[in-house]
Amino acid sequence: MEPLSSTAPAHSPPDTSPLDTSTLRTSVVICTYTAERLEWLERAVASLLQQRQRAFEIIVVVDHAPELLARLEQKPWPGVTVVANRYGRGLSGARNTGSALARGELVGFLDDDAVAEPEWLARLSRWFSDPRVLGAGGYVKPSWREALAQGFPPEFLWALGCSYTGLPERPGPVRNLFGGCMVVRKSVLDTVGGFREGTGRTATELYGCEETELCILAQERIPGGRFIYDPAAVIHHHVPQTRLSATYLWRRCLGEGRSKARMRRATRSALALRSEQRYLLRVLPQAFAGDAARLLKRDRWAAQRLLLRTVGLGGALFGYALDTLEARRRR
Secondary structure (H helix, E strand, O other), rough: OOOOOOOOOOOOOOOOOOOOOOOOOEEEEEEEHHHHHHHHHHHHHHHOOOOOOOOOEEEEEEEHHHHHHOOOOOOOOOOEEEEOOOOOHHHHHHHHHHHHOOOOOOEEOOOOOEEEOOHHHHHHHHHOOOOOEEEEEEEEEEOOOHHHHHOOOOHHHHOOOOOOEEOOOOOEEEEOOOEEEEEEHHHHHHHHHHEEEEEEEOOOOOOHHHHHHHHHHHHHHOOOOOEEEEEEEEEEEEEOOOHHHHHHHOOOOOHHHHHHHHHHHHHHHHOOOHHHHHHHHHHHHHHHHHHHHHHOOOOHHHHHHHHOOOOOOOOHHHHHHHHHHHHHHHO
């Protein structure tokens, strides 16, 4: 697939004609890279096999892990195709591999450590009866120990791959979707050129924004196109206890800050940081003020949330500034 670029030549417009959602073919792609998630991968696949609206096909893409690939190829999974990542190491290359092989009119993406509720695919697919809809995504609910959840700031759940406080509470258009909980028209992926390699997470780098960049460019190249967020389409995303630490949050937010800077340079779009501006100016100040008041009332979790929120915000701002400065020095 060709790389994404804000200066790329014009493509033929995608087929955004209305689709009969009762006969819709949806290919669902799951990307995986380590045997440590094998149990969760099996749950993810099982949840797709139990959908009220069955997927046309399920494609599991193994990201440069030969031993895991050989192991998965031996599994008796009816309707599941296991393939190796044909592109560069990382989530973007793996997703591009899956979408290139997909035969459905729609391509869904589910994380390998997430479980989709039975109505997930049906709820997202119904939006495509509107030809303006380029993609639809759902709500990502954390699956974790509730006792630990009280000390984590809900505005930073995005750092754990989950839906966060500040998202719309009702269905409607959004700038971008969560990459591990969405369905997109295959024609849109082909038009944009897929996910740009060099963005997205790898086994060692906690970067992101590959789906944000894709959604922004799709809306710019397809006039009138939109992405819909439907909070009733739910998946449950496993959150290990190790990700609740300040150290992990700093690393993840640092990577996100760097990713935002690179996305802004790549797209040069007015949409690039619009959601982040609202988040910084409205969502976070309200959260800080709320927990400051709770701290005075001796809420024992408020101090921890304030600390983690400060760590996350500092990591994201530092990552953005650092990557911007490095880019200027390279000019």
